[in-house]
Amino acid sequence: xxxxxxxxxxxxxxxxxxxxxxxxxxxxxxxxxxxxxxxxxxxxxxxxxxxxxxxxxxxxxxxxxxxxxxxxxxxxxxxxxxxxxxxxxxxxxxxxxxxxxxxxxxxxxxxxxxxxxxxxxxxxxxxxxxxxxxxxxxxxxxxxxxxxxxxxxxxxxxxxxxxxxxxxxxxxxxxxxxxxxxxxxxxxxxxxxxxxxxxxxxxxxxxxxxxxxxxxxxxxxxxxxxxxxxxxxxxxxxxxxxxxxxxxxxxxxxxxxxxxx
Amino acid sequence: xxxxxxxxxxxxxxxxxxxxxxxxxxxxxxxxxxxxxxxxxxxxxxxxxxxxxxxxxxxxxxxxxxxxxxxxxxxxxxxxxxxxxxxxxxxxxxxxxxxxxxxxxxxxxxxxxxxxxxxxxxxxxxxxxxxxxxxxxxxxxxxxxxxxxxxxxxxxxxxxxxxxxxxxxxxxxxxxxxxxxxxxxxxxxxxxxxxxxxxxxxxxxxxxxxxxxxxxxxxxxxxxxxxxxxxxxxxxxxxxxxxxxxxxxxxxxxxxxxxxxxxxxxxxxxxxxxxxxxxxxxxxxxxxxxxxxxxxxxxxxxxxxxxxxxxxxxxxxxxxxxxxxxxxxxxxxxxxxxxxxxxxx
Numbered sequence: 001x002x003x004x005x006x007x008x009x010x011x012x013x014x015x016x017x018x019x020x021x022x023x024x025x026x027x028x029x030x031x032x033x034x035x036x037x038x039x040x041x042x043x044x045x046x047x048x049x050x051x052x053x054x055x056x057x058x059x060x061x062x063x064x065x066x067x068x069x070x071x072x073x074x075x076x077x078x079x080x081x082x083x084x085x086x087x088x089x090x091x092x093x094x095x096x097x098x099x100x101x102x103x104x105x106x107x108x109x110x111x112x113x114x115x116x117x118x119x120x121x122x123x124x125x126x127x128x129x130x131x132x133x134x135x136x137x138x139x140x141x142x143x144x145x146x147x148x149x150x151x152x153x154x155x156x157x158x159x160x161x162x163x164x165x166x167x168x169x170x171x172x173x174x175x176x177x178x179x180x181x182x183x184x185x186x187x188x189x190x191x192x193x194x195x196x197x198x199x200x201x202x203x204x205x206x207x208x209x210x211x212x213x214x215x216x217x218x219x220x221x222x223x224x225x226x227x228x229x230x231x232x233x234x235x236x237x238x239x240x241x242x243x244x245x246x247x248x249x250x251x252x253x254x255x256x257x258x259x260x261x
Numbered sequence: 262x263x264x265x266x267x268x269x270x271x272x273x274x275x276x277x278x279x280x281x282x283x284x285x286x287x288x289x290x291x292x293x294x295x296x297x298x299x300x301x302x303x304x305x306x307x308x309x310x311x312x313x314x315x316x317x318x319x320x321x322x323x324x325x326x327x328x329x330x331x332x333x334x335x336x337x338x339x340x341x342x343x344x345x346x347x348x349x350x351x352x353x354x355x356x357x358x359x360x361x362x363x364x365x366x367x368x369x370x371x372x373x374x375x376x377x378x379x380x381x382x383x384x385x386x387x388x389x390x391x392x393x394x395x396x397x398x399x400x401x402x403x404x405x406x407x408x409x410x411x412x413x414x415x416x417x418x419x420x421x422x423x424x425x426x427x428x429x430x431x432x433x434x435x436x437x438x439x440x441x442x443x444x445x446x447x448x449x450x451x452x453x454x455x456x457x458x459x460x461x462x463x464x465x466x467x468x469x470x471x472x473x474x475x476x477x478x479x480x481x482x483x484x485x486x487x488x489x490x491x492x493x494x495x496x497x498x499x500x501x502x503x504x505x506x507x508x509x510x511x512x513x514x515x516x517x518x519x520x521x522x523x524x525x526x527x528x529x530x531x532x533x534x535x536x537x538x539x540x541x542x543x544x545x546x547x548x549x550x551x552x553x554x555x556x557x558x559x560x561x562x563x564x565x566x567x568x569x570x571x572x573x574x575x576x577x578x579x580x581x582x583x584x585x586x587x588x589x590x591x592x593x594x595x596x597x598x599x600x601x602x603x604x605x606x
Contacts (some may be wrong), residue, residue: 085485090482091485091548093477094481098474098477102474102478102489102491103478103489103490103491104489104490114470114471115465116471118469
């Protein structure tokens with residue numbers, strides 16, 4: 001499969017703070033690329049570069065084989081890179097179909113008689129959600145009445161429908177329970193099956209391991225490690241993510257505290 | 262695979278659907294108040310054409326601006342300068358025609374341009390400074406309130422402008438904006454028909470246009486809306502302009518009908534507009550509401566203003582009555598809204 005996007009030796013600094021340094025990743029079409037890292041590892045900065053919020057300070061950002069230079073999230077969106085933010089994905093009080101088409105409303109008629117094509121939008125929203133396995137009887141209900149997992153799913157379906165070739169999911173499972181997380185992971189795989197390049201950003205190695213094809217580990221703004229699906233186990237991933245030796249030290253320290261008590 | 266939702270998506274009953282409409286609480290309230298005053302009425306006119314002519318007159322000018330304020334509130338912003346703007350535009354038109362002998366149509370255009378400019382300034386300041394619109398428009402309110410009085414005093418030497426009816430073009434403008442329509446023994450004000458038009462346009466814009474979708478989105482969650490490509494700043498500024506223009510329009514109607522303007526005209530009305538919007542089911546935190554709800558809210562206020570004297574109650578208590586209605590209506594709206602949405606807001 002071809003690379004949907006690549007970062008080559010990318011760095012980003014804000015004033016004297018270096019947020020990212022020498023990061024190179026390749027994201028394949030029809031695969032799930034996981035980016036793992038603890039808090040402060042540089043995940044947010046990486047997302048912001050990929051989604052067009054920030055420009056890299058150094059290195060190359062390549063989309064579909066050509067250098068990319070985005071001034072805004074809208075540019076990235078137009079290039080087919082859609083980002084589903086953890087909690088900024090949907091508007092709770094608005095209906096499901098309105099949420100689905102927000103910013104991309106379908107209209108009919110012209111001039112002052114231009115109006116929303118409500119019937120088509122409802123039908124498409126229903127059908128697209130059904131294709132993802134979400135069967136809603138009523139797309140008129142407020143999206144706030146859906147569970148967190150389903151709301152993420154609506155956001156994913158929406159991104160796909162509007163032509164996302166690269167789908168960035170920012171911590172989609174971090175606020176969800178086990179079952180809801182499972183639902184989101186399932187939709188994520190559905191998107192992959194349709195040939196979308198999925199970038200799954202998480203600090204949960206178990207979730208990443210369930211769906212990932214390739215794993216990049218970030219730590220303190222640098223790429224610590226990379227694994228392919230075939231040559232990694234969950235234990236290894238978890239350990240690598242927690243910083244290997246750091247975790248062992250931490251375990252010993254905790255044990256020491258417990259022994260004292 | 263596809264049965265994941267069955268456990269969480271219950272079929273919403275028709276009853277629940279009706280109750281979850283934002284204007285339904287106001288509608289039930291309007292019926293209750295209509296019944297109350299019909300029973301208490303001592304003139305025998307309240308339920309008839311006479312009562313209608315009275316309350317629709319009051320409701321129309323509150324309703325027109327109330328709708329604009331409602332749209333603005335749905336987008337998550339306030340405009341406290343909407344009341345004083347009625348006076349500012351009326352006074353400006355009055356001064357232009359009486360002191361400069363200007364044609365009233367030209368004066369109306371200048372008055373509306375002034376309103377639009379102030380509305381734009383309100384919106385632009387809110388967006389640029391990121392200060393709460395409550396503060397920005399409160400400042401505008403006081404600036405205009407002072408200016409209305411000081412400038413009128415300075416130019417006319419009194420607290421009012423009079424003699425607008427002598428202006429060239431007055432009759433044609435009066436006919437379009439302020440002519441009462443004779444129905445039987447009673448007169449229905451022209452403003453009532455404009456108000457009905459505003460209600461239809463407001464509802465259309467809100468529920469059937471892109472812009473309406475953007476209004477809900479901007480107030481529901483500005484960040485999410487921005488991420489989805491909604492021009493939030495442009496939407497909000499447009500609504501500040503619309504609100505000021507609508508208030509200016511009521512100023513035009515007032516100055517034509519009264520043939521002059523008091524310097525204090527309109528002050529305090531901003532609360533009537535907010536009450537109409539809130540009683541009509543518009544959420545003070547933004548994201549939900551309707552145009553028709555604001556109109557029903559205005560009807561309730563109109564009925565109270567007419568019904569209280571018809572019932573021979575002491576009309577000094579009118580504000581108290583409105584305060585209680587506001588509280589009850591918002592409480593009931595919130596309660597049934599929460600019920601209908603299944604515990605979540």
